[in-house]
Amino acid sequence: MNVGDALLEVRNVTKTFNKVVRALDNVSIEVRRNEMVSVVGENGAGKSTLMKILVGVYKPDSGKMYYMGREVPFPENPLDALRRGISIVYQEKGVIPHLKVYQFLFLGLEDRFTRLGRLQLEKIIGLARSVFEELGIKCDLASSMYELPLSTQKMVEIARAILNIKLMVGEGSNITPIIILDEPTAPLSLEERDELFSYLTSLKKSNSFIFVSHIIPEVITFSDRIYVLRDGKLTAHHDVRSEKVFEEELFKEIVGRASYHELWARYESVKVRDIDKKPTVLSVRNLTKRGYYTNISFDLHEGECVGLFGPAGCGKSEIARSLYGDIVADYGEVIVDGKKLKLRGEPHTRVRMGIGYFSGETGKELLLFWPIRKNLSLVNFDKVTKSSLKIVSVISFKAEKSLAERIMNKLRIKAPSVEAECYSLSGGNKQKVSVGKWIERAPRILILEDPTIGIDVGAREDIYDALLEMKKNGISMILVSDDPKEYALLCDKIIYIKEGTSQAVYTNEEFRKVMGL
Amino acid sequence: MAQAWISREWFQRNLNTIIPISGLVILIISLRIANPYFLTSWDSAITLIYGMAWFMVAACGLTLVILMGSFDFSVPSVLKLSAMIFAVLYPMLGLYSILLSLAVGLLFGFINGTLLARFNIPSFMVTLATSMVAEGAAQVISGGYTRIITDPAFRAISTTMILGLPSIFYWAILVWILCIFVTFVTPFGRTIYAIGGNIVGTRLAGINVKKARTLVFMLCSLLASFAGILYASQIQGAHMQVGVLDMIPLFASVVVGGTALTGGVGGVHRTLLGVIIIRWLDSGLSMLAIDLNVRMIIFGAIAIVMAILTIDRRRIKIMK
Amino acid sequence: MKSDWERVRMGSPVITSLWRLVKSNPAVWAIFGLIVIFSAIVPEKFLSSSNLVAILKNFAVTSMLAVGPTFVILLGSIDVSYMGIWMLGGALVWLLYPYLGLASILIYPIFGILVGLFNGMVHVKAKIPSFILTLAVTAVFAFLTTYIRNVSGVLTLTVPAYNFLRESPIPYLPSPFLLALPVIVAALFLMFFTKLGTYLCAIGSNEEGAKLAGINVEKYKIMAFTVSGLLTGLGSIAIFVHLGCQTRVDFDPSELVRGLAAIVLGGTPLAGGMGGPHRTLLGALVYVLIFNGLFLLPGVDPNHLKLYIGALLMGAVIVASRALRGVLIA
Numbered sequence A: 001m002n003v004g005d006a007l008l009e010v011r012n013v014t015k016t017f018n019k020v021v022r023a024l025d026n027v028s029i030e031v032r033r034n035e036m037v038s039v040v041g042e043n044g045a046g047k048s049t050l051m052k053i054l055v056g057v058y059k060p061d062s063g064k065m066y067y068m069g070r071e072v073p074f075p076e077n078p079l080d081a082l083r084r085g086i087s088i089v090y091q092e093k094g095v096i097p098h099l100k101v102y103q104f105l106f107l108g109l110e111d112r113f114t115r116l117g118r119l120q121l122e123k124i125i126g127l128a129r130s131v132f133e134e135l136g137i138k139c140d141l142a143s144s145m146y147e148l149p150l151s152t153q154k155m156v157e158i159a160r161a162i163l164n165i166k167l168m169v170g171e172g173s174n175i176t177p178i179i180i181l182d183e184p185t186a187p188l189s190l191e192e193r194d195e196l197f198s199y200l201t202s203l204k205k206s207n208s209f210i211f212v213s214h215i216i217p218e219v220i221t222f223s224d225r226i227y228v229l230r231d232g233k234l235t236a237h238h239d240v241r242s243e244k245v246f247e248e249e250l251f252k253e254i255v256g257r258a259s260y261h262e263l264w265a266r267y268e269s270v271k272v273r274d275i276d277k278k279p280t281v282l283s284v285r286n287l288t289k290r291g292y293y294t295n296i297s298f299d300l301h302e303g304e305c306v307g308l309f310g311p312a313g314c315g316k317s318e319i320a321r322s323l324y325g326d327i328v329a330d331y332g333e334v335i336v337d338g339k340k341l342k343l344r345g346e347p348h349t350r351v352r353m354g355i356g357y358f359s360g361e362t363g364k365e366l367l368l369f370w371p372i373r374k375n376l377s378l379v380n381f382d383k384v385t386k387s388s389l390k391i392v393s394v395i396s397f398k399a400e401k402s403l404a405e406r407i408m409n410k411l412r413i414k415a416p417s418v419e420a421e422c423y424s425l426s427g428g429n430k431q432k433v434s435v436g437k438w439i440e441r442a443p444r445i446l447i448l449e450d451p452t453i454g455i456d457v458g459a460r461e462d463i464y465d466a467l468l469e470m471k472k473n474g475i476s477m478i479l480v481s482d483d484p485k486e487y488a489l490l491c492d493k494i495i496y497i498k499e500g501t502s503q504a505v506y507t508n509e510e511f512r513k514v515m516g517l
Numbered sequence B: 001m002a003q004a005w006i007s008r009e010w011f012q013r014n015l016n017t018i019i020p021i022s023g024l025v026i027l028i029i030s031l032r033i034a035n036p037y038f039l040t041s042w043d044s045a046i047t048l049i050y051g052m053a054w055f056m057v058a059a060c061g062l063t064l065v066i067l068m069g070s071f072d073f074s075v076p077s078v079l080k081l082s083a084m085i086f087a088v089l090y091p092m093l094g095l096y097s098i099l100l101s102l103a104v105g106l107l108f109g110f111i112n113g114t115l116l117a118r119f120n121i122p123s124f125m126v127t128l129a130t131s132m133v134a135e136g137a138a139q140v141i142s143g144g145y146t147r148i149i150t151d152p153a154f155r156a157i158s159t160t161m162i163l164g165l166p167s168i169f170y171w172a173i174l175v176w177i178l179c180i181f182v183t184f185v186t187p188f189g190r191t192i193y194a195i196g197g198n199i200v201g202t203r204l205a206g207i208n209v210k211k212a213r214t215l216v217f218m219l220c221s222l223l224a225s226f227a228g229i230l231y232a233s234q235i236q237g238a239h240m241q242v243g244v245l246d247m248i249p250l251f252a253s254v255v256v257g258g259t260a261l262t263g264g265v266g267g268v269h270r271t272l273l274g275v276i277i278i279r280w281l282d283s284g285l286s287m288l289a290i291d292l293n294v295r296m297i298i299f300g301a302i303a304i305v306m307a308i309l310t311i312d313r314r315r316i317k318i319m320k
Numbered sequence C: 001m002k003s004d005w006e007r008v009r010m011g012s013p014v015i016t017s018l019w020r021l022v023k024s025n026p027a028v029w030a031i032f033g034l035i036v037i038f039s040a041i042v043p044e045k046f047l048s049s050s051n052l053v054a055i056l057k058n059f060a061v062t063s064m065l066a067v068g069p070t071f072v073i074l075l076g077s078i079d080v081s082y083m084g085i086w087m088l089g090g091a092l093v094w095l096l097y098p099y100l101g102l103a104s105i106l107i108y109p110i111f112g113i114l115v116g117l118f119n120g121m122v123h124v125k126a127k128i129p130s131f132i133l134t135l136a137v138t139a140v141f142a143f144l145t146t147y148i149r150n151v152s153g154v155l156t157l158t159v160p161a162y163n164f165l166r167e168s169p170i171p172y173l174p175s176p177f178l179l180a181l182p183v184i185v186a187a188l189f190l191m192f193f194t195k196l197g198t199y200l201c202a203i204g205s206n207e208e209g210a211k212l213a214g215i216n217v218e219k220y221k222i223m224a225f226t227v228s229g230l231l232t233g234l235g236s237i238a239i240f241v242h243l244g245c246q247t248r249v250d251f252d253p254s255e256l257v258r259g260l261a262a263i264v265l266g267g268t269p270l271a272g273g274m275g276g277p278h279r280t281l282l283g284a285l286v287y288v289l290i291f292n293g294l295f296l297l298p299g300v301d302p303n304h305l306k307l308y309i310g311a312l313l314m315g316a317v318i319v320a321s322r323a324l325r326g327v328l329i330a
Helices: A047-054 A078-083 A101-105 A121-135 A150-169 A190-203 A216-222 A247-255 A260-270 A316-324 A347-352 A372-377 A397-411 A427-441 A457-472 A484-490 A508-515 B008-013 B015-034 B042-067 B075-093 B096-117 B123-142 B152-159 B167-185 B187-197 B199-204 B209-235 B247-257 B268-287 B292-310 C002-011 C013-024 C026-041 C049-074 C082-126 C130-152 C160-166 C175-193 C195-205 C207-212 C217-242 C253-266 C277-294 C302-324
Strands: A006-017 A021-032 A036-040 A062-067 A070-072 A086-089 A178-182 A208-213 A225-230 A233-239 A280-289 A293-301 A305-309 A331-336 A355-359 A445-449 A476-480 A493-498 A501-507
Touching: A006 A047, A021 A036, A021 A047, A021 A208, A036 A047, A036 A216, A047 A086, A047 A178, A047 A208, A078 A086, A078 A150, A086 A150, A101 A121, A101 A150, A101 C195, A121 A150, A150 A178, A150 A190, A190 A216, A208 A216, A216 A247, A225 A247, A233 A247, A247 A484, A260 A457, A260 A484, A280 A316, A293 A316, A293 A476, A293 A493, A293 A501, A305 A316, A305 A484, A316 A347, A316 A355, A316 A445, A316 A476, A347 A355, A347 B199, A355 A427, A372 A397, A372 A427, A397 A427, A397 A457, A427 A457, A457 A476, A457 A484, A476 A484, A484 A508, A493 A508, A501 A508, B008 B015, B015 B247, B015 B268, B015 B292, B042 B075, B042 B167, B042 B187, B042 B209, B042 B247, B042 B268, B075 B096, B075 B123, B075 B209, B075 B247, B096 B123, B096 B209, B096 C302, B123 C130, B123 C253, B123 C302, B152 B167, B152 B209, B167 B187, B167 B209, B167 B268, B187 B199, B187 B209, B199 B209, B247 B268, B247 B292, B247 C130, B268 B292, B292 C082, B292 C130, C013 C026, C026 C253, C026 C277, C049 C082, C049 C175, C049 C195, C049 C217, C049 C253, C049 C277, C082 C130, C082 C160, C082 C217, C082 C253, C160 C175, C160 C217, C175 C195, C175 C217, C175 C277, C195 C207, C195 C217, C207 C217, C253 C277, C253 C302, C277 C302
Parallel strands: A021 A233, A036 A208, A036 A225, A086 A178, A178 A208, A305 A476, A305 A493, A355 A445, A445 A476
Antiparallel strands: A006 A021, A006 A062, A062 A070, A225 A233, A280 A293, A280 A331, A493 A501
């Protein structure tokens, strides 16, 4: 490949964190003029690290960068990247909800429109209008960002990125802006996605895009070339314009296919025959939350694991969180043991009914500055207290310690002692502490949301072992995740959710067949 | 190992403990130098206890709220209102007026906690509003007049001598020990720390956060109310100036003890030290004829400095 | 109905902008309602020219306490140091008058800026919760003011030389109001015609996003506190004149609540991100009208003022709390 036709190229980029974790290993990609390049991979494959290197948030350990054929140093900071025509639109957190559209569009650029200390609002609004006309965005400039539909918010963000580059480089120069889109479609509905993509296609005339995603169909449909990253390495490269790329093939390249037989064997080893005949512990009827999901119904039997599968933003995580009472559904029924739960119930009422909730977001779940011991007993007060005084229950530190030691041994948590503060642990061990408290509590239903997000393989296996053992002991589970492997490993029944409605119900075998596992 | 002990890290970790203890030592030495008669007689010790005990009761309650990461601005006002109710109603109801007074305290705590937990209003705003209401109510009840009760039974609540010490001393120690017990070894106490540490995680762990927060505010106001009763009994009545100048010293004594404003760090056990330091400093400074206003300025400055020193910056992402 | 409105709005841009103002500011309805109610119950008292002048004066005082801190509230933080700036600033003017002459009134804004800078630096760098910090600052300053009065052996800290400021050149417009006008204009200018207003809203709305957009968040937070201090310092001149060229020498929490109540009643949410001084001005008017009208009614005891203020603040924050749903707050 000739270096000359690439607009931007990075070669042999390697980045290591803490001298151990190799996030990127010898990765080379290039972006040409007026094309959309996709970078796909699982969580933790190194996509966002690569993007952060491109916009100057991180510095790579080694590697070279070429811009229009000339070698250039890697950008020092986002502003530096902007001067070279590279800008990023973040997955979330980029939008500032309470600003007016024109305020948001020119955020950070006000100095160019200030005369004698006074902001020239007419000029800003006029320019905003012409920018929107040029880029084909239709919305009221005076409305607040949060009032706009999500797809329009994304478009405004993209317009902002282009405008930033143009103003930074200078209007006259014929630079082609490179816009990095980090999972732009995650929160969008299907129609909104189509709208966004047709919009991006129209912008391709004068810009290049790097599209970071893990949603396969849209990647194949809309990009010109695809790079696949797995565990920090570049594993495949496709040119969609010259070859036909199939979803299954791409999927296998993304997840790798090493251990599927083993997965299947492990699933089979704890599988219970005729699980449908077991008593129902939870039934959900027509559960609806406006704007997120509609008419979700399913039954959960004893010892069964139901997976809610679908693209990010399809409403699966909201369903799980409504079942736990973290957010409130609008209507519908949730029945546990024949008792109807109040939709408005807080999480503690759910725990009383025997429902537990565990997510991979340890920062949200754990008390990071508490020792392991206290974190584990937070949901297990009844196990570590003795109510010797009848009225007040008193925590027994001895019982607490032995409980913590038991769980630490069982889950192989690596820590100096039960008194080690959680923030000092590695990500995997944190997650183990987080799941450990529910193992001891042994609720009858456990809701899992991304249980192994962003942790290393060893810790992941330990957590799977623990979950499978719980399942064997008759604990029912509801799984929400981004990783199909997890569904194949844990679930007896998989409900495919798209845009908030359930589309199909698969058994484990069918699911594996559909996903090509 | 000995070197590791006095390392910089050890010093930083235990800053919350080192400062109050060294502060107390410095305080005692300097008061001794400034006034050779300082604390030489049993009587002066008892005077000090009278100055500290009721204060300690209120400070324990405030500590619980601060541990939770909230703030209760209404403590001195509830204290005043309770003292006033007790004194005004005593001639009619006798000692039963204590119950009424405590009930009013609980009610204020309930309002604070409910507005905070159910309506999600920042605690300082809520308690500022309720403190105004309590002040107003005290004005309405008393008509703005000072009430003096000479009945010995009224006085006996806090001044009965047991083993050479007034009963108010035992009340304060009792409250202190109970609070320590609750915060250290009961699930409820664990919950208070958990809310201060990570309220979102605590809620997800299936703990009734709303109830716990309301209960803590009720406990705080109950203790403030009890402090008011003890104080009224001690000074034989109540007047509109009760509690007016207490907010800053109260706050100062909690943070001087080493309880961080961000919540989750510190404890009621530390507050004893804080109260001793602040009240001792107060009486020492007033012995040196230092103006009341200057004392308040000193306490305010101490409070700010200690708040800066005790906050655990590792755990803050965004500070509002 | 709606189409009628549309047509009217199409016809006149003035009506359009007025309609927007009314629609986005419920305080306008409250002002309208209060005026109607009090004019109906006690017309001869409420609508007398002396009472209307009193309303204007009180409006000037209340709004001068509240417009500055509004900039900090946009961040989602809070600044209650206005009491301290007002009280101690006046004491400093009194102290320095013998040396500086008439120029000593300039101490007010300078002192305001310094206090604001201090608050901002400590809040941002040492990460102290802003409410506690500024409250402690106010308390320290208030006691210092009382101390200065006590030491100097006078009853009030009055500077009679400024009495010429008390006479208004325009009939029916009291001089505190005229002195407040430039501060109001400055606040509105800062909010709508400089990037400061936008940046503060951005930080209050989504701090991480603001950082990603390249805004120096720490700098603008400090700047918000400084602007708050400056505006309060300037505004305190109006209050100083209103009180007869003297400052307050004893701390009264109900004065502290006054500023907060005006902000909350105006509809600037405590969570930050939206609102601004224009809303605070409306809120100040609501506050003034309520208490002005209330004490004109028969059977209302001014001694119970605190009770009413507390109840009003409680009601106001409950109404304003709708904006905070879904967030767990300390």
